[in-house]
Amino acid sequence: MRLTRPALLSSALALGLALAACDDPVAAHTAPATAGAPASAPAASGDDPWLADVSAMVQADAGAGRRVAIQHRLDALGIAWRDVPFKIDEESGTNVWADVAGAPEAPLLLLGAHSDQVAQGEGATDNASGSATVLALAQRLKARPLQRHRVAVAFWDLEEKGLLGSKAFVAATGSPKPALYVNFDVFGWGDTVWLMTPQADSALAQATGTAVQAQGLKLSAGDKYPPTDHLPFLKAGWPAVSYSLVGGDEIALILDMYAGRKPGAVPKVMQVIHSDHDTLANIDPAAVARGVDAVEAALRAWDAQPVAQTGMP
Numbered sequence: 597m598r599l600t601r602p603a604l605l606s607s608a609l610a611l612g613l614a615l616a617a618c619d620d621p622v623a624a625h626t627a628p629a630t631a632g633a634p635a636s637a638p639a640a641s642g643d644d645p646w647l648a649d650v651s652a653m654v655q656a657d658a659g660a661g662r663r664v665a666i667q668h669r670l671d672a673l674g675i676a677w678r679d680v681p682f683k684i685d686e687e688s689g690t691n692v693w694a695d696v697a698g699a700p701e702a703p704l705l706l707l708g709a710h711s712d713q714v715a716q717g718e719g720a721t722d723n724a725s726g727s728a729t730v731l732a733l734a735q736r737l738k739a740r741p742l743q744r745h746r747v748a749v750a751f752w753d754l755e756e757k758g759l760l761g762s763k764a765f766v767a768a769t770g771s772p773k774p775a776l777y778v779n780f781d782v783f784g785w786g787d788t789v790w791l792m793t794p795q796a797d798s799a800l801a802q803a804t805g806t807a808v809q810a811q812g813l814k815l816s817a818g819d820k821y822p823p824t825d826h827l828p829f830l831k832a833g834w835p836a837v838s839y840s841l842v843g844g845d846e847i848a849l850i851l852d853m854y855a856g857r858k859p860g861a862v863p864k865v866m867q868v869i870h871s872d873h874d875t876l877a878n879i880d881p882a883a884v885a886r887g888v889d890a891v892e893a894a895l896r897a898w899d900a901q902p903v904a905q906t907g908m909p
């Protein structure tokens with residue numbers, strides 16, 4: 597997830613910190629609010645492949661190491677992958693692409709997440725959580741393919757430098773236009789599946805509403821959402837949505853901050869991402885397990901609709 601300047605400024609104001617050179621020694625020493633740890637410590641990752649994938653990514657070196665962790669997991673799943681190097685805006689990076697299942701002529705459902713992280717923290721929530729969610733869905737959709745769509749997954753590089761990996765993919769000659777691109781960014785805890793969709797009453801949004809309810813979660817669907825890798829798709833006129841899993845009470849506060857308004861309180865997401873708090877300790881694997889089940893069910897329900905109804909997400 598990218599942090600924009602208005603969001604940073606609101607965060608600094610709400611935490612009582614100055615943004616840059618601080619000439620107020622009192623403010624300078626105001627301790628930032630610490631993000632609350634989940635009620636129970638994360639379970640040992642041995643019995644939870646999602647958590648094991650997040651752990652492997654946070655323990656890897658930033659950049660290439662995180663990609664290698666993803667590639668090892670794809671190898672273990674028997675899913676062939678390829679590096680897709682790119683150059684854009686004078687930056688070079690490497691996306692990872694893997695075809696998961698389905699007939700080559702079937703319309704493409706593309707799932708993706710950014711694999712890179714900022715220098716602060718371990719990038720557990722932003723965005724090992726999203727990458728591990730894509731890996732979990734890849735495993736399930738390989739084991740039991742969709743009826744009407746082929747599935748591929750992509751892990752984008754350099755999201756934090758301006759959505760560069762996804763931009764490069766959309767811009768590249770020959771990139772397949774998906775029937776739908778589904779992005780995952782910040783999928784780490786909470787009671788609410790947050791769906792960025794240009795169309796809140798779409799087939800996928802409706803299917804997601806039903807699926808989250810079955811998991812004891814809530815749905816928040818709408819077109820206001822922080823910048824992440826769905827944007828280059830939408831800008832090209834390609835159907836795209838993005839999922840997060842957060843606390844429902846965080847969403848209005850997050851949107852306030854991205855709009856440059858001072859929020860009533862700093863939501864957990866904004867205390868965690870791009871900071872030293874972005875560690876495994878702030879992840880809630882039990883909540884994520886419900887979220888992944890819900891998204892899988894929603895995608896299967898969406899896929900089962902007649903194709904004419906799934907042209908738009």
Ligand SMILES: [Zn+2]
Pocket residue numbers: 597598599714722756869870
């Ligand atoms: Zn981010």
